[in-house]
Amino acid sequence: xxxxxxxxxxxxxxxxxxxxxxxxxxxxxxxxxxxxxxxxxxxxxxxxxxxxxxxxxxxxxxxxxxxxxxxxxxxxxxxxxxxxxxxxxxxxxxxxxxxxxxxxxxxxxxx
Amino acid sequence: xxxxxxxxxxxxxxxxxxxxxxxxxxxxxxxxxxxxxxxxxxxxxxxxxxxxxxxxxxxxxxxxxxxxxxxxxxxxxxxxxxxxxxxxxxxxxxxxxxxxxxxxxxxxxxxx
Numbered sequence: 236x237x238x239x240x241x242x243x244x245x246x247x248x249x250x251x252x253x254x255x256x257x258x259x260x261x262x263x264x265x266x267x268x269x270x271x272x273x274x275x276x277x278x279x280x281x282x283x284x285x286x287x288x289x290x291x292x293x294x295x296x297x298x299x300x301x302x303x304x305x306x307x308x309x310x311x312x313x314x315x316x317x318x319x320x321x322x323x324x325x326x327x328x329x330x331x332x333x334x335x336x337x338x339x340x341x342x343x344x345x346x
Numbered sequence: 347x348x349x350x351x352x353x354x355x356x357x358x359x360x361x362x363x364x365x366x367x368x369x370x371x372x373x374x375x376x377x378x379x380x381x382x383x384x385x386x387x388x389x390x391x392x393x394x395x396x397x398x399x400x401x402x403x404x405x406x407x408x409x410x411x412x413x414x415x416x417x418x419x420x421x422x423x424x425x426x427x428x429x430x431x432x433x434x435x436x437x438x439x440x441x442x443x444x445x446x447x448x449x450x451x452x453x454x455x456x457x458x
Contacts, residue, residue, distance in 0.1 A: 268444060278452050279452070280438075280449035282446060282447075326389065333394060334379070336381075336388045336390075339388050
């Protein structure tokens, strides 16, 4: 069975600082995708970043980047220059025969 | 504008009643999904559908039913057999089964 583990239930970061959210996964699939989703207080799920497992290069989207370690099955999200609008729940997800989500990390950006 | 709509935003139900949550998408996506979100448990898959007139159970399908008569629509019925239905329900769609999923705004169901 596939699993996605986010070991940090809550984190906080000072505005303008950098924070890294951890995610590990377990899959038997050879071709899979990894995602980070953001869920702000409005509860709308928003895609932050996507990584194809067959690509070695780490994905980057503006202030968001990932550290993808395929052998270690690790997929962490780095947020640079944190902004107040980054306050949200962040979910890591992995595809297999379906989508598998982690339990989320609640991030608070402190002014 | 393309997107996914869910209605209603808030829904109240008496115990023993069935209730149907609506999900519509105009993204021309083939695959659609229903998730349940409870505090501290992330998203759990209820049902998913890859094509019209076909759907599969997810991890927590008991007490729920779905239909997929049109590509654009994937309604979820919460039946009286669902023992603890109070939760936040999210609908999503994707171009293919393993593709990036786009989410609707969600429906908060409360059983009174």
